[in-house]
Amino acid sequence: MATYRKPVSIINEAGWCGGCGHGVVQRLITECLEELGLQDKAVCVVDIACSYWSLDALDYDAIAGPHGRCAAVATGIKKVRPDSTVYVHAGDGSSYVIGLSETCYTAIRDIPITMIVVNNGIFGMTGGQMNLATTLIGDKTVSSKEGRDADTMGHPVDMLNIIKNLDVEFAARGALYDAKHIDETKRYIKRGFENQMNKKGFSIIEVLSPCPTNWKMTPIQAMEKIKNENEKMFPVGIYTDRGGETV
Amino acid sequence: MNTDYVLMKGNEAIAEGALRAGCRFYAGYPITPQSEILEYMSLNMGKRGGTFIQGENEISSMSMIWGAAAAGARCMSSSSGPGYDLKQEGISYLSSYNLPAVIVYAMRYGLGDGEITAGQDSYWEAVRGGGHGDSRQIVLAPASVNECASLTYEAFDIAEKYRNVVIILSDGAVSQMIEKCNLPEPKEHDIDEFDWVISGKPLGTKKNKVTNLDRTIGYEASDKYVLDKYKTMFENEQRWEEFETDDAELVLVAYGISSRVCKTAVRQARKNGIKLGLLRPVTVWPFPRKAFEKMPESVKGYVTVEMSLSTQMGEDVLLAVKHSKPLYSYLTTYHIPTADGIVDYCNSVIAGDVEPREVI
Amino acid sequence: MAKASANTELCKGCRLCVDACPKQAIIPLETVNKKGYEIISIDQGKCIGCGICYKMCPDYVFTVE
Structure with a gap:
């Protein structure tokens, strides 16, 4: 019979809002590291936004990147410490908007890190502004109060469709709206860490995650929105996998 | 070595x-x-x-x-x-x-x-x-x-x-x-x-x-x-180099490329009897204030030689001497200063033809 | 059989576990914890130890063993 217990790597509480997906992502990361025996050489790179909570929550050496620069920071660490397991836990504003260049060039250089991007379609920490890459057309935010309008704000973009063409090791998207998808997301994250353990290239795992506070919904409604709306724009699955299947 | x-x-x-x-x-x-x-x-x-x-x-x-x-x-x-x-x-x-x-x-x-x-x-x-x-x-x-x-x-x-x-x-x-x-x-x-x-x-x-x-x-x-x-x-960490400052009446303050030209200017001036010296900051932060404290009584003023428009280092000289001595600046912006130009400027300073530099 | 237990001091009252439990074994309460969040209790009679609550919970409230 399976048993489930909080990973021992998690040593402090994080200040995420009720129903936020970051906590699940943090759990999946730490479970994967512990299951692979990598917890004793993990280096955590967080962004100065909601993922920042993970800096103190984990029993890992950790560093906060300047906003958007996590992939570059991780590059510096991994080059100096190739035997450490270096991962990024950052948001979609960091990874796809202000830090698009850093994310893409880290992918192009095929730096063997594991990058986990939380796609919650919004700038959470700063109070819920529109995310140019991931806020859906029509979604209301504090900086798109009447709903995102493609004529003035452009369309959201599926970054994994871009990154998969940069010849990376692994790119996949998971979701957190039910246990089945959480399990699938965990398999992707684990693959990302296995790739790093096996000295392969750049792995990126994006996770469709709720931000009930800034979406102004209950956590259950937020999960429904991911399932019914966000996943349509951002399909889950493996986008590229040098070592195996591609969907 | x-x-x-x-x-x-x-x-x-x-x-x-x-x-x-x-x-x-x-x-x-x-x-x-x-x-x-x-x-x-x-x-x-x-x-x-x-x-x-x-x-x-x-x-x-x-x-x-x-x-x-x-x-x-x-x-x-x-x-x-x-x-x-x-x-x-x-x-x-x-x-x-x-x-x-x-x-x-x-x-x-x-x-x-x-x-x-x-x-x-x-x-x-x-x-x-x-x-x-x-x-x-x-x-x-x-x-x-x-x-x-x-x-x-x-x-x-x-x-x-x-x-x-x-x-x-x-x-x-x-x-x-x-x-x-x-x-x-x-x-x-x-x-x-x-x-x-x-x-x-x-x-x-x-x-x-x-x-x-x-x-x-x-x-x-x-x-x-x-x-x-x-x-x-x-x-x-204050570091500096002094050149001919022992009896100097006017001390050039310059770093980097300008300081090299200043050395030539000092030699040239001294041939003509002008007691010029050079204080070259090696650290520009911390600015070598200690060097200014040790300057001889003979020093009547300082001349910064800078490739800048706004007397940028001059500010630090005024802070170093606590406004106790007049500041002059020979500013060349996009040209590397010439020794002749520096000596001419210093002659004008000594002749009283140049007003001290206001730092704004 | 494994059963879920809850450290409700960690709970932030999101109710994702209540919605996800396939056996409706998690009961939302109006009782609040020290942080001020409304917590839950587990009906051990209904719990089948499937771990879905553990997986959904962003705040590591649940242990299943």
């Missing part, structure tokens, strides 16, 4: 000085007049077992430095003008956790794109510009190719001694000139030497959280640590 002299460009000497100091991580972006540093690193860093990365921009390069420095490597980046503007985000971050790193600023002249030729009008940016927040960087200003190597070599030790960013403030002339150079002995750096590094450590052992130091040890402890450190750096 290694006595083998080699002929090198200033930029190459900076790069080789860094490599010999055990610098094993370089990230940067091309910009004139410092690109030879990046080019030299691209060829030689791998041979020394280090990492060279040509960044997608300066901001990203500095973020790589932030990661590499936190991981314990001796690391360096370099830039100029508009590129250096972008480095300031990274300098602020390095300062926030008190990480050592060496950043080279080869000054070019002008605002915006400016000119790719030598300038000294980014003094304020190098000396005062550590990005947002309270921070100080030790700024070393080489005036020869030999110093490009020796000061860069030493900069890594200073950076680690204080856990602080050290800037090598060169200019388009010093960086581009070719001279004989005495290279220092190569050495290696242990990335596990310091206990503040991130490396990936077993569960249950002490971990480092690389972010603002005040978040790690508390605001008060952090404020005290930082302020004490800046005071100690200010007290201990």
